[in-house]
Amino acid sequence: MTTTVQTPVPQLAITWPLLPDDFILPDDPVENTDQPLLAAALRQPLTPFPELCQDALIVSNFALCAAIDAKIICKAPDWMYVRPVQPWRKTPPRRSYTPHTEGTIPQVVMEFLSATYGEEYSVESTENIGKWFFYEKVIQVPRYVIFRPNTGRIEVYSLESGHYKAQEPDESGRYFIPGLDLFLGVWEGAHEDRTGYWLRWWDAQGNLLLWSEEQREAERLRAEAESQRAEAERQRAEAERQRAQEAQALLAQERERSQSLLAKLREMGIDPEQL
Template sequence: MTTLQRPQLNSLPPITWEKLPDDFNLPDEPVESNLQPLLASALRESLELAGLIVESMLIASNFGLCATVGDKTIVKAPDWVYVPSVQSLPVGEIRRSYTPHLEGDIPSIIIEFVSETEGGEYSINPHYPYGKWYFYEKILQVPIYAIFHPKTAELDVYRLVSGKYEQLLADENNQYWLEEIGLFLGIWLGKKAEMTTSWLRWWDQSRNLLLWGSELLEQERQRTESERQRAESERQRAEQAELKLEQLAQKLRDLGIDTETV
């Protein structure tokens, strides 16, 4: 168990960081739409394909984050969480929850997708079982908290400043620079998994969009097709040049000139 000495906020009981008991029943809340898991996997997919995920990281969705407040075990399962460094597990062991400080870093970024029963993502309930906002801000103290509204394609991003979340303003490209991951986060309208909707996407520091696997395949297909067309054009030019040479040789022969001696 690790105890974090921290000034008490709103009479918050002492916070300790304990491993979740093996017999603890994790909350089993179903996702409310088929879009939510797609949004989460799409965020991870582009990071992985860009080579930005290393073994020491923890990137997960609907995964229990734990803290003990007083004598109460608190578990929240954000829709998407990014932890830069965690302790490795023994070979074959599966991580069923994560306790910051005890098992590694605190999450750098948490993203919630607003569901049909909206409101929980903004909850500042300071009493057990604590609202999500309160848990991330006051207990875990996560540097970046983002809330995405899939229906309205709105994204709210907050940064922890002096123990309180302050809303960030999007830049001229309607994106947010997140130094914790070294990328821009923004909204992109398009198609993935046969679904055309608004997606959360990553852009690198040069504003290059981090691509999904299907986009990389399409990019490679276009490159291959472009090379095929270029090779075909070269073949046609060579054939045209050969034809012109033959036509010139024929004209010379018609004039009685021996092309073999020219």
């Protein structure tokens, strides 16, 4: 019999200090050109909805911070959604986010994996804190998404009893994300000069939240359909008018023939009223 040994999680003294102004954040470059596009494609369709964007922090490659045993730890998810957060009225612009002190914990964090991934699955908790450990045990983010853009594979983990558990998709292959009350899924196609797999949002009715260019195209098609409907209605009304005119013309002809016939009867000395 094989015995699985569970490594005990150390007791952590977690606090939530604001990031000092002189704290030097890691200046790690974005891993590839796809990541900013993927992040922007997730944010853009949310902007028309004030209920999703007001008092929210929707960022990518942005420092998420906490202190473990008085040492500040920062991780930069490839995409993060937090709502509500306290308004930022300082200069320079916000460069980090500390849950509990500046607002609630993120509703969801996401990592986009390249061919060679690093600490997205790491549960290291002593030397270099792993992202998995940080999101699960320290921040306790309710939803953790790992996406492989090259293959379209998506993994969604929900926090249950302090541990991440793989979330099953619905019958459409999508995952419900509480806090946004939207469904997250994979879509394949072209956008922003990139063709491939994308993460996208659907509402509870199964409607895809459109990108701006799709919205413009949908509005163009709606306007074109409305124009065609109006033209069809105009043609129908014109046909009705022509039919009415033709009917009136036929009726006038029948009246004229009737009057002519009556006149001939009278000329013949026949009273039409006596017939």
